[in-house]
Amino acid sequence: MNRKIKKFLEYMETENIKKSVILKKENINYFLEDYFPSFCVLVFEDKPYLYVGKLDKDLAENYSNIEVKEFKSWKEIFKDAEGVEESLPIRFLEHLNNYKIISKKIEELRLIKDKDEIKKIKKSANIVDKAIKDIDTYDNEINVCAKIEYNLKINNSLKPAFDTIVISDKKTSLPHALPENRTIKNILLIDAGANYRGYCSDITRTYILDNDKEKIKIYNIVYEAKLLAEDNLREGVSTKDLERIVRNFFGKYEKYFIHSLGHGVGLEVHEKPFFREDYILKENMVITIEPGLYFKNKFGVRIEDLYLIKKNGFKRLTSLPIPEY
């Protein structure tokens, strides 16, 4: 029984919850300390039980040191259940009498990464660094994207942490556009992440290809904003303060910074601490810092790295060189 499970069982005892049902994949993987590739439900009673389909029983037994049971019915799973996640689909309410939301506790546990988690996130960061390193910035968007995802896979990323973004030219002004069969020109933005045994990484690089002065000027403002955020990055700082410092620095460009400065990363690529809420950063939280400026129908620049928060600073987990112009 690992520490994560022990802590959660202690919580259930304190709250006098006799049975909890965990459906959210990332929460299950948290307690499994691994990525389970198929349907499963984690039920905590006196101890945890992993319910899987008949077809996956042998697989689950290889995977997990949690007792495996065969999933028969939702009725059985929810019988006398008290603790559920806030993401529970309302269709399951018919099986419940009273319930307590227990997912906030799991999120709280997941917020501070332990040694094993940090190791996996570091590995995930290394994989994505390597995947982007040797790409040809003058190919087409889809091809570069396919090569990055190929590199991720052969280096043991289970899958991309999210839809890999490889976009160029005017499309860079759209933070979440997808690659197309178009030749890369003028400016290239790559936003990619790996998933190593459940744990995500997240990095963005922008490459200016046309030597355009306006783009270079904006690029350097974004780069400076990132360095400024790093200067203030340590345990005890609030995400709101970090965000404010960067927004103040942007000045007249602030209105072109249309998303948050960062977000937590772990089993989900976007998880707590969210910068739109207000968190005090703590040692062993993992977050991104990703300032960006976007000019409609012209171009956009974003530079993003992944950071482990330390008492007196941080450790940058992604280490792909940042181009200088």
Next chain:
Amino acid sequence: MNRKIKKFLEYMETENIKKSVILKKENINYFLEDYFPSFCVLVFEDKPYLYVGKLDKDLAENYSNIEVKEFKSWKEIFKDAEGVEESLPIRFLEHLNNYKIISKKIEELRLIKDKDEIKKIKKSANIVDKAIKDIDTYDNEINVCAKIEYNLKINNSLKPAFDTIVISDKKTSLPHALPENRTIKNILLIDAGANYRGYCSDITRTYILDNDKEKIKIYNIVYEAKLLAEDNLREGVSTKDLERIVRNFFGKYEKYFIHSLGHGVGLEVHEKPFFREDYILKENMVITIEPGLYFKNKFGVRIEDLYLIKKNGFKRLTSLPIPEY
């Protein structure tokens, strides 16, 4: 306003539902008739509105002929909402007074594919056929998997329809195992799918590499089971009857057939009609047929294709050659 939206608005009028909120990505993509790559909420009132984050407004306007609004708060989204999906997370209940489940109607609409959907699923099937065609069956599991996913991507699959399965030797007895850095030997099972503009495909092939008599015998039983299912595949047949026909045919091997004979495919790779429920097949449903036999610590065989149901039979949508031994 497309036919799908019209039909749903008619349904809301009939049921006297003034406002519905759609959160499930596949349901939103159904009405958008495209894949939207970022956070969004679809709200139906007198007409549909697509709510997206500020950062994605320009992207959404390029994408969709549905009016785009900026997402501000969940409170605003759920204000006076009556229709919600059964997958709605319980955390949103605080915003609702009374609600009606409207997702069953959407599932009913999604069950029968229209021309545009069939075209996309066919394209998705062609992409995965092509992706597997030229792979080297003697490489290692991860490499083959990475190549297949690379091929999917350069042929415009947005992402794999699910974690691509490339497993060999004894691991083939585990229907959902994942590839590892191991040389392929004795027997190879590939289960893969594409996602073309939101629409999935799904195919499985098993390759016997060691010429082992027992494996070949089982392979041919599975292959015959698939042909037998095809002989009975047409509008009007029930999924339960199809499943029963195959299970009867398996005889003493039936207990090694540890999953369903098939499932619906569309915006989700597993959707209605589910074979574990009982459906009468109708023209323009899209399903898989995938008999398989699994022998613990020895090997497993599965052969799967994707089918469009027709009045008097079917059209096979995946067309990768099936090896004969």
